Amino acid sequence: MKKIISFVLILVMLLAIAGCATPETTTQSPSPQQTTKPAEQTTKPAEQTTKPAEQTTEPAKPKTVAFVMIGLNNDFFQALKGAYEKGFQAAGWVTKFTSGEFNPQTQITAVENYIAEGVDVIIIWAVAPGPLDAVAKQAMDAGIKVIAFVQRLADFDAGMFADDRLLALDEVYLASKWVDETFPDAAEGSVPAALLTMDSTEVVKIQGQTIIDNLSKHNPKIKLVKVFDVTAESVEAGVSAAENIYTTNPEIQLYLTVNASPALGVNNYFTGVSSPVKNYEKLGIFTVNGGTELHGPIKASGKNEAPLRGTVLTGGIDATIADFLEIAEGVMDGRYSNRYENPAVNVFVNADTIDEYLETGAVTSLSREDFIKD
Amino acid sequence: MKTSRLKSVLSNLSLPILLAVLVLVFSLLNDRFFTQLNLTNILVQNFHIAVMSAAVLILMIIGGIDLSIGYQISVVAVIVGKAIKEEILPIWVALILGILVCVVLSLFNGYMSKVLRSHTMIVSLGTMAVFQGISYLISNSKTFNALPVDFMYIGQGRIGGWLPLNGIITLVVLLIIGYILHKTYIGRQMYAVGDNPEAARLAGLNVWPIKYAAYILAGILVGITAILLTARSGSADSTMGPDLTFTGITACVLGGVALKGGEGTLWKVIVAVFILGVLSNGMQLVGLGTYPQYIAKGLIMLVSIYLSNRDA
Structure with missing residues (x-):
């Protein structure tokens, strides 16, 4: 009896799993030719072995x-x-x-x-x-x-x-553009910034170091005052990091991250129900890569309804x-x-370019050349 | 006589003393540590872990360890997140559904442990992979972000502008669990079953129904944890949860919960959760990164096991 019940339980779970599955999760997606001709493929083995000449006439x-x-x-x-x-x-x-x-x-x-x-x-x-x-x-x-x-x-x-270094450098450029637009008359070192990094992979290390080396050099208004090691590449880790950074450095106006999920976490902290900051005009978050979850906040940042303002995509x-x-x-x-x-050519997505990116899958109105200072 | 009594009191208070020492040390190392804002941070960053650790405690009391708890959290998070984000269900229905699903997952672990005649730790090694797969299938690896404010209020809301709602929920839940464990018949039966199942059976206790009750209780707690965590981060995805399991088990071991079952006190586990929380927060504030935190947590776990075995 127990065995039957366990079998039924497992079956129910498997059916539930199958019910949850969506077509996109399949690891193999046969081409149209394959899906339309399965019967022919399986019913002609004998012919294939006896008539090799005919095989050459079938589609490749x-x-x-x-x-x-x-x-x-x-x-x-x-x-x-x-x-x-x-x-x-x-x-x-x-x-x-x-x-x-x-x-x-x-x-x-x-x-x-x-x-x-x-x-x-x-x-x-x-x-x-x-x-x-x-x-x-x-x-x-x-x-x-x-x-x-x-x-x-x-x-x-x-x-x-x-180029991981270029990707991080482009993030610096994108953030720097926002700083110049938001704080046009700021004095040198007057825009405090934090970098959320993670020591997990070589890529992330390169990106983090590139930001550290270039942020103030590219835009002297910016001063990197905090480098914070996030505990995980997750939204929750970003929320906790933002809480802790805000405790020690509430003056920070620019957040840069090398992973999209913590960037979203920082955004969610500041746009959360009990956020200590309600006016996002002078708060910016930038990251690299990321998926559709960033589109909403980046769009909203155009009206200063969210501080997550941009990402650079590979x-x-x-x-x-x-x-x-x-x-x-x-x-x-x-x-x-x-x-x-x-x-690969990096793509700059911010409030100004997000519509172009969503419509065309590319951004031509903003490129690295626009950021290189004379 | 007096000396042994003093020893016993000190032994009982060792965790609060350790917590106080850590708070003092980090306050000296960083002037922002002992501020209202940071102390609130430590609390809100650990409420959901406290609820989850209560679930781990219950399972350890009956002699089990569930390694799949993190993935149960992830399943519930994506179910609730998806149901709310895509407006499939009203918020309150999604919350109840999430908790019910977690109860089923927890019971499944218990039932499999009985049928396979294997320790829950081994069973949950298998089910954690199953739950991970279910979670990714439901979420399709997507993040459900920008959840409704009404939902986020559960994890982020402050009553009167300062009292965290998730703190009140946690307090109420823990008081109920404390009452059940220490003041009710079923709670005492759980201790008896965990301490010596055979003796409990000979004493006339129905061992497995009591264990199932523990799994149901743990499932409810893990479901609540998932809801608190999702509401706090304002988003849900399949990566949430797994890294919490280790923290929950560490807190229980540090809190003196016996690995063999039948022993463990809720308040000590909760203090242990906040010891780990203070350690994590304090180390971050003084500039120590993630890896030193891992080392500290691991060492604490090892020292706790040593002390636990020495006392035994």
Whole structure:
């Protein structure tokens, strides 16, 4: 009896899980060709073995691209995944995704599995470059094309790279623009700033150090008075950090973060029910990357209804997909090989550009050139 | 005679003394530490942890440890967040649903522990992965932000402009739990079952119904924790919760809860929660980052286990 009840309980849970699932969460999304012809594929094995000549007349097998992502656990990654799926499937590719869960070992296992599966292209967004070098080489030796994304690998066919230092520098530029507009006559060092960083990865360290090195240098009005190590890459950690920083340094008017979730947490603290600050005119929060959860606050910041004023994204999503497709096709037909590199262009999203970004997936009205001072 | 009594009093008061010492040390190290604003911060940053630690305490009293509590929080957070944000349910219905779901998840752990004849810690190693998956499936890895003000008031509201509403909720919940554990028949039965299940059974107690009652109580508390946490941060996503489990278990061990079951006092656990809270806040204020905090928490856990075993 107990066994039956446990079986029923497990079944109910599994059904509940299935009920909760949405189509976007599938890791494999067959291309239109695949979904329309499953019956033919399964019912013709005999013909395939006896009539090899006829096989050549059938449509070419769709190419498969496997994305080994750094993670898939927030809006930003989900937005990227959705867009990659859409873009590649529209071009006739089969897409597969694995979340690296910020763990190199998980990524290595994923690449090994894709090698065994025999995919055509693996796009690797490595948590850290070193640990994946060997398995990437193994994939290339197996005839699979490897595209490195964001992080360089020891060897790859082609790559698209964001410069972490430039990303952080662009955040400094975006924040500095707001400071100049909000405090046009401020004296040197009169705009106190805080940096929320996290010592978790090399990328974050580089970004944090770049901000520390360049903030006051680029805009002498700004004085970095607090560097705060947040406990986790979460909204709650951002809320707690803002509470603690406000206790010791209530004068801070500019917050910069190297993760979007804590930035949202700082925003939520200041826009919360019991916020000590009600007027956000002279309060600004800036970050890098982030997903749809940032759009509302950034839009609201235009009317000073929220202090989260901007983010710098690693390439517009549409542009990135176009580049990815071009590179994936290129590595397959041999146009791109032997460590071909394609740099990503950062996108500046603030209250002035968010509508353009939401409509077009890119921002052309604001670029790095606009910030470089003569 | 007098010496042993003094020893016993000092032993009982060791946690409040440690808390006072920490407050004194950090007050000396940073002049902003002992301010009304910062002390309020410490309280509001730890109310939900206190409620969760009460759940951990109840499960430890009956001889279990639930490692999946963090992921239960994450499931409830995204259910409540999604239901409210997408206006699927009225706020109060979403809150009740969240707590009920958590009760089911907690009971599932208990039931599986019985059926599989395995310690809850091992069972919850499996269920934590299940709950994590459920949470991500429900949220689709999205963040539910900008939740309604009426909901956020639960976690951020101040009555009269200063008294935190989540503090009042926490106080009421803890008083009820304290009453149940220490003043009611079922509470005493939980201690008896945890201390020696076989002896409890021979004494005529129905062991498993008592354990189920503990799982239900823990489920309610974890559900309330998730609601307090979500309302406090004003957003819900699947990453919320997991990192709280370790803090809850550390607080219980520091609070003198026996790992073998049958022992543990609520007020000591609550004091332990605030010791960890003061440590975390104070270390941040004096400029020590996240990693030294991890080390401090881990060392406290080890020292507590040593002291607990030495006393035993």
